[in-house]
Amino acid sequence: MNDPASVSQPIASTGNDIVDLSATDPLRTCNPRFYSRIISSEEKTLYDQWGELTFDNYVWLLWSIKESVYKYTSRTDTGLIFAPLNIPVLQLTAPAGDGFYKSMVIYGSEILYSRSIITNRLIVTVVCNDENFDRTWWGFRSVEQTAYADQSASVRTFALGKLHSALSRADLRIEKTTAGYPILLDGIGRLDIPLSLAHHGHFVAYSYRLPSSAEEPLREGGQAVPASRSSILKLAVLFPNNSLYKKSAAN
Amino acid sequence: MDRRNILEELKKVLYPYTENKELLQNINDDTNLVKDLKINSANLVDIIIDAEAKYNIEIDFDSAEKIITVGNCIDAIAEKIK
Numbered sequence: 631m632n633d634p635a636s637v638s639q640p641i642a643s644t645g646n647d648i649v650d651l652s653a654t655d656p657l658r659t660c661n662p663r664f665y666s667r668i669i670s671s672e673e674k675t676l677y678d679q680w681g682e683l684t685f686d687n688y689v690w691l692l693w694s695i696k697e698s699v700y701k702y703t704s705r706t707d708t709g710l711i712f713a714p715l716n717i718p719v720l721q722l723t724a725p726a727g728d729g730f731y732k733s734m735v736i737y738g739s740e741i742l743y744s745r746s747i748i749t750n751r752l753i754v755t756v757v758c759n760d761e762n763f764d765r766t767w768w769g770f771r772s773v774e775q776t777a778y779a780d781q782s783a784s785v786r787t788f789a790l791g792k793l794h795s796a797l798s799r800a801d802l803r804i805e806k807t808t809a810g811y812p813i814l815l816d817g818i819g820r821l822d823i824p825l826s827l828a829h830h831g832h833f834v835a836y837s838y839r840l841p842s843s844a845e846e847p848l849r850e851g852g853q854a855v856p857a858s859r860s861s862i863l864k865l866a867v868l869f870p871n872n873s874l875y876k877k878s879a880a881n
Numbered sequence: 882m883d884r885r886n887i888l889e890e891l892k893k894v895l896y897p898y899t900e901n902k903e904l905l906q907n908i909n910d911d912t913n914l915v916k917d918l919k920i921n922s923a924n925l926v927d928i929i930i931d932a933e934a935k936y937n938i939e940i941d942f943d944s945a946e947k948i949i950t951v952g953n954c955i956d957a958i959a960e961k962i963k
Contacts, residue, residue, distance in 0.1 A: 649923060653921075653923070654923070658927070658930070661930075663930055663933070664926055664927075667942065667945060693923065697922065711949065712922065715946075777900060778901075778919040830921055830923060
């Protein structure tokens with residue numbers, strides 16, 4: 631079996647984050663000493679002109695976007711330090727029919743896009759380098775237990791359940807690299823399906839990205855793993871539109 | 882105040898954000914706040930703000946970005962109170 635830490639870097643990535651708003655302190659969030667460590671003066675100006683959200687939700691939305699960008703990027707740059715002020719959100723739009731807050735971030739040499747859902751209980755975000763998110767799947771749900779170990783187990787079970795269905799495979803498992811990001815493996819080794827997990831308070835979330843040819847998910851190193859066409863059809867059924875995410879939230 | 886004293890005071894700052902309080906008894910410079918103490922990344926700013934209030938200092942943004950371990954925290958505080 632491949633050593634998860636020894637294989638080459640993935641060719642694509644995914645990053646996500648979730649914020650349980652009940653675990654945040656709105657008063658503290660709105661204190662300049664706090665928010666100035668998350669959003670820049672330019673991003674504060676963007677809010678003043680935009681005014682779509684309460685300010686504390688805006689701060690946590692940008693936190694969620696920046697954390698997702700960090701996760702996306704740190705998969706290929708494992709020495710990266712999370713520095714929110716170094717991840718500028720250049721463009722932010724309110725939902726227009728599809729329910730997503732959308733942003734664009736230029737970070738390093740990458741142009742990344744985010745989609746976020748905001749409810750009165752949570753903010754959940756996913757980031758990828760494809761504006762249409764064609765091959766990125768994501769979901770979130772509530773959990774009863776908030777202890778770290780319980781959250782960690784719940785998010786893995788949740789993500790694996792979706793991946794088992796999506797890929798029509800039961801031999802999948804999730805491990806963590808020494809660099810700290812999750813990877814997906816089967817009985818032989820690591821699969822080239824970048825995966826991101828998040829948990830906070832009463833919520834857990836996952837995102838993953840399928841290879842360019844979803845019918846032939848590539849193993850790290852280029853070995854093809856055939857997948858049946860039926861699994862692709864299942865994907866279409868499972869993820870027809872964003873109703874999936876709203877349904878997951880009610881689980 | 883030497884590093885050992887700062888460490889003891891830092892444990893009080895970390896306490897509300899650390900789920901398993903027993904882990905705080907054996908922390909050292911190499912203890913990673915997120916990976917070892919399982920502190921949620923969303924609380925890292927809280928820790929900086931609380932440390933600033935406790936020592937009446939202001940930790941600059943560059944130092945704050947480097948706070949990954951307990952040792953980084955002590956460095957940032959020691960730099961400001963010396």
